[in-house]
Amino acid sequence: MRYLSTRGADKNLSFKGILFSGLASDGGLYVPEKWPQVDYEKLKKQSNYSDLAFEIIHPFMEGDIENTILKKIIKDAYSNFSRDEIISFKNLKKNEKIIELFNGPTLAFKDFAMQLIIPIFDYYLSSKKEKLNLIVATSGDTGSAAINAVQKSSKINIFCLFPKNRISDFQKKQMTTVHGNNIFPIEIDGTFDDCQNIVKSILIDKSFSNEFSIAAVNSINWSRVMAQIIYYFYSLIKNDISEKDLINFSVPTGNFGDIYAGYVAIKMGLPANKLVIATNENDILDRFIKSGNYSINEVAKTSSPSMDIAIASNFERLLFELNNKSTEKTSKYMDDLRTNNGFDVSEDQLNLVKKLFASKRINQDEVENLIKNTYDEFNYVIDPHTAIGLGASREINNEDEYNFILGTAHPLKFSKTVEKAIEENIYSSDITHGDFKEEEKFFSFENSESKVREIIKNNVNK
Numbered sequence: 001m002r003y004l005s006t007r008g009a010d011k012n013l014s015f016k017g018i019l020f021s022g023l024a025s026d027g028g029l030y031v032p033e034k035w036p037q038v039d040y041e042k043l044k045k046q047s048n049y050s051d052l053a054f055e056i057i058h059p060f061m062e063g064d065i066e067n068t069i070l071k072k073i074i075k076d077a078y079s080n081f082s083r084d085e086i087i088s089f090k091n092l093k094k095n096e097k098i099i100e101l102f103n104g105p106t107l108a109f110k111d112f113a114m115q116l117i118i119p120i121f122d123y124y125l126s127s128k129k130e131k132l133n134l135i136v137a138t139s140g141d142t143g144s145a146a147i148n149a150v151q152k153s154s155k156i157n158i159f160c161l162f163p164k165n166r167i168s169d170f171q172k173k174q175m176t177t178v179h180g181n182n183i184f185p186i187e188i189d190g191t192f193d194d195c196q197n198i199v200k201s202i203l204i205d206k207s208f209s210n211e212f213s214i215a216a217v218n219s220i221n222w223s224r225v226m227a228q229i230i231y232y233f234y235s236l237i238k239n240d241i242s243e244k245d246l247i248n249f250s251v252p253t254g255n256f257g258d259i260y261a262g263y264v265a266i267k268m269g270l271p272a273n274k275l276v277i278a279t280n281e282n283d284i285l286d287r288f289i290k291s292g293n294y295s296i297n298e299v300a301k302t303s304s305p306s307m308d309i310a311i312a313s314n315f316e317r318l319l320f321e322l323n324n325k326s327t328e329k330t331s332k333y334m335d336d337l338r339t340n341n342g343f344d345v346s347e348d349q350l351n352l353v354k355k356l357f358a359s360k361r362i363n364q365d366e367v368e369n370l371i372k373n374t375y376d377e378f379n380y381v382i383d384p385h386t387a388i389g390l391g392a393s394r395e396i397n398n399e400d401e402y403n404f405i406l407g408t409a410h411p412l413k414f415s416k417t418v419e420k421a422i423e424e425n426i427y428s429s430d431i432t433h434g435d436f437k438e439e440e441k442f443f444s445f446e447n448s449e450s451k452v453r454e455i456i457k458n459n460v461n462k
């Protein structure tokens with residue numbers, strides 16, 4: 001498979017190439033030249049998650065990794081998910097299912113990608129005896145998933161930027177109490193977007209990022225999207241749902257990575273009807289679906305912090321598709337976004353989006369009610385992000401259809417909000433997470449790119 005940048009400067013790149021560079025030299029995002037097609041009947045015969053994963057993702061790495069090695073990496077990646085099953089399902093109302101994507105080591109869906117791609121990095125590094133420095137901006141869950149996955153690596157150092165007072169205490173401790181000498185959590189007095197901007201700026205500075213062998217594992221890294229395609233297929237296959245049924249997925253959305261993976265799955269042959277963009281008050285995508293205008297607002301701080309973003313970074317990939325893969329047009333839109341704070345798409349383009357996507361914004365009061373009602377009615381505790389997915393699904397989807405909701409995090413990660421909603425303590429004896437015994441260690445700065453560069457320089461893995 002070959003890859004190109006949505007803005008046109010880079011073309012004909014390998015999977016390995018785009019894995020390591022993350023962001024294109026023109027600031028664009030990498031996309032595959034074409035969508036491999038799956039044979040849905042054949043997929044249905046795969047008996048477990050790892051085999052299915054291999055079938056779905058190997059075309060994206062064709063020519064860049066041997067099949068036997070990839071199979072082993074996939075198998076190992078999902079062997080340390082804590083529950084009996086890599087993915088479990090919880091049935092609520094009739095044909096309404098939560099896809100529990102929080103059985104991994106850090107209790108959010110981000111583990112699906114991180115546990116897979118860090119070993120792929122390691123594999124490439126060991127074959128060339130190289131070292132790597134990963135840099136990541138996180139709204140909470142990406143950072144802990146990345147740190148957990150990197151812990152075991154002797155070839156990778158990780159620098160993880162998170163926004164001060166804008167992630168949960170649990171999320172913070174998941175990052176700051178892991179004391180490897182290759183782990184550097186950095187608190188920034190700013191928003192997630194400030195963290196993201198520092199990361200982008202460092203990545204674009206090729207002399208710096210090449211000198212220190214820097215790569216990124218943000219949600220814009222194609223390999224993360226790739227790893228998230230798998231569970232859309234898995235959900236249908238595991239639940240034995242026929243292609244003829246109308247199937248919807250509601251996705252708690254921030255950076256548009258997880259739901260874009262659903263879009264890719266559909267392009268590859270997933271028989272789905274609708275993808276519901278479920279947002280919190282940071283509703284750039286909901287406003288876009290309503291008006292065709294994509295424009296940046298200030299970030300609001302909410303009870304679903306992993307979705308507190310001003311820009312949905314991966315949306316550029318959909319924009320590229322909407323413009324029939326024209327890199328010129330995509331660049332023009334992204335220029336407008338930078339200079340005018342926004343842009344409008346045409347009515348035809350918006351109609352095209354609406355064929356597949358619907359959207360709904362759910363506010364914090366609704367989130368609390370959803371958590372409470374779900375507990376009262378089903379004796380089941382959901383986290384605030386999943387609640388947004390559930391709320392949006394119920395508003396948009398028809399009850400006669402199959403409605404999947406991506407359960408993106410375990411409620412323990414957001415215990416403050418959840419316990420307030422259900423008026424009960426959610427810690428129980430069978431849960432070993434959350435008793436952080438180690439002392440917290442991290443850097444803390446004002447929003448300063450130069451400080452981050454200094455930390456990297458002083459602590460690089462050479």
Ligand SMILES: *Cc1c(COP(=O)(O)O)cnc(C)c1O
Binds near residue numbers: 109253
């Ligand atoms: C990252 C995250 C999201 C948003 O996913 P995107 O790919 O950024 O749209 C939703 N919920 C949780 C719990 C997350 O960690």
